[in-house]
Amino acid sequence: MAPVIQAETLRKTYRIRQQRPGLGHALRALVRPDWIERAALDGISFNIEQGAIAGLMGANGAGKSTLIKLLVGIMPRDGGTLTVAGLDPFRQRRHYVQRIGVVFGQRSNLLWDLSVVESFELHRAVFGVTRADYERRLAELTELFELGELLHQPARTLSLGQTMRCAVAQVLLQQPDILFLDEPTIGLDVVSVERLGQALKRLNAAFDTTIVITSHDLAVIEDICTQVILLEDGRILFDGTAHAAVERYGxxxxxxxxxxxxxxxxxxxxxxxxxxxxxxxxxxxxxxxxxxxxxxxxxxxxxxxxxxxxxxxxxxxxxxxxxxxxxxxxxx
Ligand SMILES: Nc1ncnc2c1ncn2[C@@H]1O[C@H](COP(=O)(O)OP(=O)(O)OP(=O)(O)O)[C@@H](O)[C@H]1O
Incomplete structure (x- = not known):
């Protein structure tokens, strides 16, 4: 079976305006600005199989967020090829967004004053999920993510960990093939991190959903990921199982x-x-x-x-x- 995500010599370069000190340089820069290019992703190649839980790791500035932005199609690449679920994430974005679920850090789409289930209803309408599919999916996700009475609370009354579980469940309502999570564990206590990790594992086991997750919390990566991609300065330092990583540095x-x-x-x-x-x-x-x-x-x-x-x-x-x-x- 072909991998669900295929990246070949993937490249992303940012142009950065150089600002040298001094009035003379500032005036010259108005007429002829100085630009330098920085490769955030320097021609990386990797595959992620259907049903994998892939962890993207790396120090600050390694290129994780840039890679996630290319994967979810909100930014074009500068070189190489990228295919996710048979589509080009950026060029075929309109079809592509129907196939994926995305949660960026603490930016959830839960509406502050509405109960969680009311936000879920809005999401259902926006994504055109049928009533029958929605009811079935809601029941499944309530169990997998232990949502229970959280569903009827206004989002503003939820803890950070509860918000994150609800935010992830929300994007899963349209049953995406692939779930992308960028730093979902920031600010969460260890119990909440563990609960979210276990919910993701249950989701993956029940529906074979492919999950791509970035986290600085290496414990979560080690606990739940079947594949670890370690980035450094826009290059891949390691790509393999968490177990192989430990063996490699054995x-x-x-x-x-x-x-x-x-x-x-x-x-x-x-x-x-x-x-x-x-x-x-x-x-x-x-x-x-x-x-x-x-x-x-x-x-x-x-x-x-x-x-x-x-x-x-x-x-x-x-x-x-x-x-x-x-x-x-x-x-x-
Ligand atoms: N919009 C931008 N303009 C210019 N340079 C950028 C931009 N976004 C990121 N970079 C640079 O690209 C490199 C990779 O950044 P990126 O945010 O992808 O790293 P990261 O691994 O996600 O880091 P962090 O863990 O701090 O979020 C860094 O050197 C960063 O300074």
Missing amino acids: RYRRLRFVFPPGADIEAAATFLQGRGVAVTIDGPELCGVVDAEAGMVGICAALVDEMTRRHALAEFFVEKPSLKEVILHAYR
């Missing part, structure tokens, strides 16, 4: 030291940093991710040995790090 190990009450964890952290280990402190625990490509056992053993001699430890563990840790380490 040479990393997490050293986790647990300290007794009153221990000087900061001093221990400084010591590890001095050995080139990236560390985080969480309560009585100090974690360091070690790049131990060659001689993994020896490097970990030497660090543990030095730590036990210098500091009073309650326990220590050598573990495989999460996707989040290895990616963050790879960025450094």
